[in-house]
Amino acid sequence: MTILDRLAALGITLPAPMPPVATYVPVTIAGHLVTVSGQLPAIDGKVAVTGKLGQGVSLDEGQHAARLCLINILAQLQAALPGGLASVTKVVRLGGFIAAAPDFSQHAVVMNGASDLAVAVFGETGRHARSTIGVASLPLDAAVEVEGTFWLG
Template sequence: MDIRARLAENGITLPPAAKAVANYVPVVVAGGMAIVSGQLPLAGGKLVVTGKLGDGVTVEDGTAAARACFINVLAQIEAHVEGGLDAVAQVVRLGGFIAATADFAEHAKVMNGASDLAVEIFGEAGRHARSTVGVASLPLNAAVEVEGMFLLR
């Protein structure tokens, strides 16, 4: 599978990997896995979607934010894993955090922005386990944050 071709087919150019802004590392490689810290929906160094789902942020905006987060997860793998994206054998798990009002209930639809892109890029190896959690707020007022676990070759 040619990951770069799949990225290009989807109109995706990976951005530079975001630097850690606190006391953590963006990626830990251990036991044949790469665990990627939560990534925000940054594009061009700016958040693409801020605020809360259910309070001015639409499901479509949230889905786009989740997609942007997953692109940043991929950028972290490319930057910090030996062999980059070619080293990924399986997307094992994605975790999504959705800043939302208490009555918002479409978290799964929002997180599909990341999950759908995982399958578009990695094919069957992109199918993964997932958790999606609504939260009161996220760093920098981001609407979505996505983390991931990947099995390496």
């Protein structure tokens, strides 16, 4: 089963990649490593989950936001790589930024929304190193932002 087959089985259609909201490129390729800049939980180019975890945004909404971020990462990879997602042989690392109230402590649970999807899409090669950080705010008032590093084989 290909990655696109797995996405279809999960009911996921990749959106058009969201253009950068500032001065950066969405994808950089250096040898076998590909880095995707932080992606927001956007649907149709608009941030779908805004606010702060523990302050109006529920844990379920946060996990959904992280999942949307990973879907947008996959869309960036599909568009940027000559072989699309089929070129990716390993998810190396995901980094998550969670906009949260000062007393919120379930950042890792939120980030599982992205990590679980990476494993569902890539199988065992989707298991990755990860950092998850709570922040005071994110661009466009997004609740979550996720970045990723991938290996091309």
